[in-house]
Amino acid sequence: xxxxxxxxxxxxxxxxxxxxxxxxxxxxxxxxxxxxxxxxxxxxxxxxxxxxxxxxxxxxxxxxxxxxxxxxxxxxxxxxxxxxxxxxxxxxxxxxxxxxxxxxxxxxxxxxxxxxxxxxxxxxxxxxxxxxxxxxxxxxxx
Ligand SMILES: [Zn+2]
Numbered sequence: 001x002x003x004x005x006x007x008x009x010x011x012x013x014x015x016x017x018x019x020x021x022x023x024x025x026x027x028x029x030x031x032x033x034x035x036x037x038x039x040x041x042x043x044x045x046x047x048x049x050x051x052x053x054x055x056x057x058x059x060x061x062x063x064x065x066x067x068x069x070x071x072x073x074x075x076x077x078x079x080x081x082x083x084x085x086x087x088x089x090x091x092x093x094x095x096x097x098x099x100x101x102x103x104x105x106x107x108x109x110x111x112x113x114x115x116x117x118x119x120x121x122x123x124x125x126x127x128x129x130x131x132x133x134x135x136x137x138x139x140x141x142x
Contacts, residue, residue: 019068020075025082029063032056107142 033056040052069075095117099108106119113136118129120142129140 018070020066020070020072022067023075023079024086025079026063026066028082028086029059029066033059033063107140109140111136112138 036052036056036059040050040056043052044050066075066078099106102119105122107122108117108119110116111118111131111134114131114134116131116133118131120127120129120140122142124142126139126141128137130137
């Protein structure tokens with residue numbers, strides 16, 4: 001049995017030799033495929049079109065195709081492009097989630113001069129706020 005697994009593993013290794021493999025974009029595509037197929041299962045219960053399962057299959061196919069690709073430089077460039085854009089999407093989303101979680105503890109507002117996002121503990125009353133970015137002072141009630 002052990003020799004079977006050994007040969008199996010060696011075979012997989014030989015097959016993957018020179019191929020690109022997994023990266024963040026690949027993992028993202030697989031997650032997207034799983035979420036899309038769940039959404040598809042949910043939507044089909046309501047008589048929706050098979051668009052979700054089509055997208056899910058496409059996402060899977062693309063992830064596997066990238067995994068097995070031999071053009072490493074191209075796949076690496078795709079992943080870098082993805083990482084740069086993902087950071088831009090992820091940061092504001094995470095900030096919005098934090099603000100929503102703390103909505104009972106803090107009042108959130110923007111600096112009138114530079115639009116920097118600021119916060120005050122709720123119930124603090126009328127205070128003078130000094131912006132941490134541009135130094136602008138203004139009165140705010142919280
Ligand atoms: Zn400011």
